[in-house]
Amino acid sequence: MSHVRTVLGDVDPASLGRTLVHEHLLYSYTGAEVDHRCAFDLAEATERISREVADSARDYGFKTIVDLTPAEVGRHPQLMADVAKRSRVNIIGTTGFFPQHLGLPHWWRLQSIDEFKDFFIRDITEGMVYSGTKTGIKAGIIKIATGMDSVNPRPAPIGPSGKRIGEYEERAIRGAGRAQKALGCCINTHTDPMDYTVGNPGLDQIDMLEEEGADPSKVIIGHAFISGSTEQIRAICDRGASVEVDHMGIPWRHGSVEELDAKLAQHMCRLADGGYLDRMTISYDRWFFNPRGASTDLNPQLANEKVPMGYLYTDFLPRLERLGFRAADLDRMLIDNPRRLLAF
Ligand SMILES: [Zn+2]
Secondary structure, eight states, rough: OOOOETTTEEOOOGOOOEEEEEEEOOOTTGGGGGGGGGGHHHHHHHHHHHHHHHHHHHOOOOOEEEEEEOOTTOOOOHHHHHHHHHHEEEEEEEEOOOOOTTTTHHHHHHOOOHHHHHHHHHHHHHHOTTTEEEEEOOHHHHEESSSSSSSSSSOOOTTSSSSSOOHHHHHHHHHHHHEEEEEEOOOEEEGGGGGGSSOOOOHHHHHHHHHTTTTTGGEEEEEEHHHHHHHHHHHHTTTTTTTEEOTTTOOOOSSSSHHHHHHHHHHHHHHTTTTTTTGEEEOOOEEEEEEOOOSSSSOOOOOOGOTTHIIIIIIIIIHHHHTOOHHHHHHHIIHHHHHHHHHO
């Protein structure tokens, strides 16, 4: 029998309830951990995050949250476990890395494909390491990522494979494919919206994972709805993978919430009409806590920190319903599909 691996142990997939497959309890870019302005009180942060998570479970039924924070972006296993205990919400931790333009620090650039594979497997079967200390708290999903940084959005350069995948990203992705083949767990990915303007990064990631024996039916391609066309998203689903609708209420790479929300809703309805409802998941990609100093022009307070947890029901579902998408369809994306994808 298969299970879903949470930070407090394995649970029955039937018990997940509404599941957000891509959020961040604590989000802190690599390097911030040594910045005076980003120091924070862990107990206070745990308290604040736990309250928000518990409230969203009570008010909106979000009973499971995947903390898709990559290992080098402030991933904090103990905080996840403490939040899970206090909120009584299932929290699933992640093994994996950000794109090399945003993360994958030097140490990891020195590792081989099999060393990445071993790292992912050990995070999932033995527990994650935090700042040099083994925590025994296990990850339950792998993340891979490609694309440029967000300071100056542009398509990623062509890498050694001939795809828009960097040299180090490629080793991480191939390692993830091998680890997935060994364990059968889910892989969720970060694709960059700019890369959809010059190709289909979701297909590139699936190609590379499949070359290593990964099962596309356990792969979720993230961020495909931001600037991908319906045809591009459909092409990803036709390879057997699933996709993630994200950034509702967070106008990432768009001028307004209205502009992006309208686009997301339109894609969702077209895909549902085309018979792809069982391939879609949905999540905010929200930052519950970002330990950083005051906002500046170069580092403004981002919408990822401001979107309310109920936005999906207060604002986004009404928009979907006007287009004929039903609340029951949304529950298939929140309950049925994550249950199938996250179990191994
Ligand atoms: Zn994210």
